[in-house]
Amino acid sequence: MKTQLLPALRLTLVMLVLCCGLYPALITAAAQLAPGHGEGEQISKNGRVVGFANVGQKFDKPEYFNSRPSAVDYHADASAGSNKGPSNPEYLAAVKARLDTFLLENPGVRAADVPAELITASGSGLDPHLSPAGALVQVPRVARARRLDAARVTALVRAQTETNPLGPDRVNVLKLNLALDALVGN
Amino acid sequence: MNKELLGLLVIFGSTMLLPLPLGRYLATVYRGNKSWTDFLAPLERLLFRAAGIDANRGMTWQQHLVALLTINLAWFLWAILVFCLQGSLPLNPDHNPSMTPDQAFNTAISFLVNCNLQHYSGESGATYFSQLFAITFLQFVTAATGMAACVVVFNALKEGTTEKLGNFYNYFVKSITRVLLPIATAVALVLVFQGTPMNWGGKASIVTMQGDSVSVSRGPAAAMIAIKELGTNGGGFFGANSAHPLENPTYLTNAVENFALVLIPLAMVFAFGYYLKRPKLSYMVMGVMTVGCLMLLAPTVYYEMHGNPAIAHIGADQRLGAMEGKEVRFGAAASAYWGITNTVISCGSVNSMHDSHMPISGMAELLGMMTNAFYGGVGVGFLNFFVFVIIAVFISGLMVGRTPELLGKKIEAREMKIAVIVALLHPLLILAGTAMSAHLYAGNPTEYAGWLANPGYHGFSEMLYEFTSSAANNGSGFEGLGDNTPWWNISTGLVMILARYLPIIGPVAIAGLLARKKFIPESAGTLRVDTATFGVMVFFVIWIIAALAFFPALALGPLAEHFTLY
Numbered sequence: 001m002k003t004q005l006l007p008a009l010r011l012t013l014v015m016l017v018l019c020c021g022l023y024p025a026l027i028t029a030a031a032q033l034a035p036g037h038g039e040g041e042q043i044s045k046n047g048r049v050v051g052f053a054n055v056g057q058k059f060d061k062p063e064y065f066n067s068r069p070s071a072v073d074y075h076a077d078a079s080a081g082s083n084k085g086p087s088n089p090e091y092l093a094a095v096k097a098r099l100d101t102f103l104l105e106n107p108g109v110r111a112a113d114v115p116a117e118l119i120t121a122s123g124s125g126l127d128p129h130l131s132p133a134g135a136l137v138q139v140p141r142v143a144r145a146r147r148l149d150a151a152r153v154t155a156l157v158r159a160q161t162e163t164n165p166l167g168p169d170r171v172n173v174l175k176l177n178l179a180l181d182a183l184v185g186n
Numbered sequence: 187m188n189k190e191l192l193g194l195l196v197i198f199g200s201t202m203l204l205p206l207p208l209g210r211y212l213a214t215v216y217r218g219n220k221s222w223t224d225f226l227a228p229l230e231r232l233l234f235r236a237a238g239i240d241a242n243r244g245m246t247w248q249q250h251l252v253a254l255l256t257i258n259l260a261w262f263l264w265a266i267l268v269f270c271l272q273g274s275l276p277l278n279p280d281h282n283p284s285m286t287p288d289q290a291f292n293t294a295i296s297f298l299v300n301c302n303l304q305h306y307s308g309e310s311g312a313t314y315f316s317q318l319f320a321i322t323f324l325q326f327v328t329a330a331t332g333m334a335a336c337v338v339v340f341n342a343l344k345e346g347t348t349e350k351l352g353n354f355y356n357y358f359v360k361s362i363t364r365v366l367l368p369i370a371t372a373v374a375l376v377l378v379f380q381g382t383p384m385n386w387g388g389k390a391s392i393v394t395m396q397g398d399s400v401s402v403s404r405g406p407a408a409a410m411i412a413i414k415e416l417g418t419n420g421g422g423f424f425g426a427n428s429a430h431p432l433e434n435p436t437y438l439t440n441a442v443e444n445f446a447l448v449l450i451p452l453a454m455v456f457a458f459g460y461y462l463k464r465p466k467l468s469y470m471v472m473g474v475m476t477v478g479c480l481m482l483l484a485p486t487v488y489y490e491m492h493g494n495p496a497i498a499h500i501g502a503d504q505r506l507g508a509m510e511g512k513e514v515r516f517g518a519a520a521s522a523y524w525g526i527t528n529t530v531i532s533c534g535s536v537n538s539m540h541d542s543h544m545p546i547s548g549m550a551e552l553l554g555m556m557t558n559a560f561y562g563g564v565g566v567g568f569l570n571f572f573v574f575v576i577i578a579v580f581i582s583g584l585m586v587g588r589t590p591e592l593l594g595k596k597i598e599a600r601e602m603k604i605a606v607i608v609a610l611l612h613p614l615l616i617l618a619g620t621a622m623s624a625h626l627y628a629g630n631p632t633e634y635a636g637w638l639a640n641p642g643y644h645g646f647s648e649m650l651y652e653f654t655s656s657a658a659n660n661g662s663g664f665e666g667l668g669d670n671t672p673w674w675n676i677s678t679g680l681v682m683i684l685a686r687y688l689p690i691i692g693p694v695a696i697a698g699l700l701a702r703k704k705f706i707p708e709s710a711g712t713l714r715v716d717t718a719t720f721g722v723m724v725f726f727v728i729w730i731i732a733a734l735a736f737f738p739a740l741a742l743g744p745l746a747e748h749f750t751l752y
Contacts, residue, residue, distance in 0.1 A: 008257035011237040011355065012264065012327075015362065018233070019326040019413075020319045023367060024384075027374045027409040031384040038384035040404055040432060050395045054381050054431040055402055057394040064396065068514075076402040077280075077309045077389055079426035081511040081539035083666030085644035086494045087751050091510075096500050111501035116493065119502055120510040123429030123521075123538045129514035131506055166193030167437045168506060168517040177395055 209456025244350030247698025279388025299686035302421030302661035329417030332565025342697030374412035420534035478560035511539030529554035532563035534661030555658035639666025647743035
């Protein structure tokens with residue numbers, strides 16, 4: 001046993017140095033050259049950090065484009081999905097309630113125009129994006145709340161849309177709302 | 187053509203390109219032939235000298251297993267120590283507590299056996315020290331263990347009769363220095379440049395645009411995520427795993443991570459062919475595995491892209507598919523592809539929540555883990571497949587009335603007994619575990635109300651999934667299950683140990699027994715295993731043993747749920 005155990009322990013130590021010392025040190029050093037320096041890409045407004053480009057945050061006020069529902073209310077230190085099964089009656093009732101609320105807050109919008117991501121929770125609870133349709137359907141409400149011309153707000157959404165030739169197009173909600181604030185000089 | 191499907195084709199196509207040259211490279215490295223990475227040889231000699239190991243000593247199959255199990259025991263004790271003490275160890279800027287003993291037991295086993303079932307959340311349940319020195323460490327060494335065990339089996343199938351099957355430490359160390367570390371570094375670099383954090387300062391406190399105060403968890407994530415995928419470990423740095431926008435920030439990182447986890451299991455199959463100088467054999471294996479994988483992939487992509495009929499009934503627009511538990515930047519198709527590749531390969535990371543997938547998708551994911559041989563994990567996937575090959579050889583031998591032999595070695599009663607025990611252990615662990623849990627729950631639904639996040643058939647699926655994932659050493663979950671309780675921690679912990687070591691010990695023992703036998707040169711009467719006919723045979727053996735055993739359980743869970751929805 002001793003002839004087995006000693007090499008095992010020594011090899012373990014050697015591998016700890018290699019895989020948990022040198023390797024992470026190398027990646028940390030490389031990260032200093034990356035955008036955000038490995039700290040996560042921060043976004044500032046008027047000199048104050050208001051969020052991370054990749055981490056979704058809660059927007060539920062009418063004058064902002066609202067972000068998706070979140071199972072963890074956008075607590076970025078406790079990511080999780082809802083884990084609700086597709087046939088769970090309680091869950092389906094909650095989805096229906098979200099849709100009704102959305103239709104109430106966005107008069108004139110039909111249920112068939114509401115993309116599903118606006119009434120379902122994301123996997124991480126921190127999804128930073130909406131589909132272009134998910135942003136466009138909110139344009140009339142946002143324009144009204146901001147006393148802006150709807151066409152200008154629509155143009156803003158189009159400008160903020162990131163296209164992807166292989167996956168869904170998307171709009172970063174934080175960046176969109178920042179651009180919106182900039183539009184009204186806020 | 188729908189561009190999300192085009193994206194799948196691109197990812198799948200690129201997945202099929204690199205494993206072939208990598209497999210050839212692996213065969214060269216393990217044979218000890220000249221390769222372009224020989225500049226690493228001095229480093230390896232240094233490592234061996236520091237560890238006091240003679241890497242040239244040939245080992246019998248028993249010596250291999252002793253070496254493998256001893257070093258695994260050392261890792262287990264190290265990991266459980268770290269988890270129990272992490273609260274007082276350094277590198278804990280978020281002041282997270284130590285784990286409870288039963289949770290530490292489960293977590294240590296889970297990472298030791300390459301399963302990466304997580305009954306904690308990375309943000310609050312682990313420290314940077316344990317993420318790095320216990321988890322990242324085990325993600326490297328357990329992958330290398332699987333690869334080394336796989337090479338031992340390759341050695342046994344070479345022509346001729348032998349007792350010595352190479353040196354475990356040699357294969358183990360080279361797997362890390364020549365394969366895992368270089369590729370993990372490349373993947374980690376892509377991740378940090380795409381926005382994954384690699385920092386040590388702890389959470390960032392910010393006030394959002396709307397004025398909410400939020401803490402954003404970060405940490406040395408990129409290094410860990412790279413090996414988590416590459417080593418088919420799957421345990422996430424953050425609670426939401428690769429659905430988390432820092433763990434998997436873009437469509438590109440999603441493709442790269444998905445590619446990384448598929449890479450080595452496929453390359454091992456090609457390495458097998460090159461190693462034995464029988465490339466046709468690896469095409470047969472590859473064909474069977476790919477057909478199996480695609481059969482599970484097609485319905486999953488279909489159902490995820492078509493959305494939830496119950497939500498269609500409410501009237502919302504589901505052009506993007508079933509979005510519950512999914513991220514907009516990946517979309518339904520890439521999420522379905524990820525779900526299937528991560529379950530047929532025992533990686534078990536998630537980029538969408540499997541608990542919220544459509545019932546048929548959930549069933550396809552379960553089947554991927556139940557068969558556990560359509561690619562499978564790093565090294566061990568091939569070992570599982572090898573067991574099915576032994577059984578298929580035996581059955582076909584009986585069907586045509588010949589002595590069953592594999593590559594010139596007779597398959598006899600002892601090898602068959604081992605193969606059948608290993609093959610039947612899997613359904614036994616899964617079904618017995620699920621049955622016991624269902625019995626406990628049914629007997630006292632109020633006491634165990636915290637277990638299930640969903641009622642009815644889906645609740646049953648949650649329990650079935652947990653045991654399937656443990657037994658397949660997969661580690662993904664129907665995460666609605668309230669699984670951080672002594673019952674789940676201990677029962678799944680035991681299942682994970684049995685399901686890791688017996689399927690390694692069994693094939694290595696069979697290999698050792700075969701290697702000793704007299705070599706019978708091929709003749710007209712030999713059953714050829716590198717043909718499409720034999721491939722079809724293996725395919726059906728896998729389905730009959732692995733899939734049909736689970737049919738009743740699947741009928742109670744996902745199938746029943748499907749028919750209530752559609």
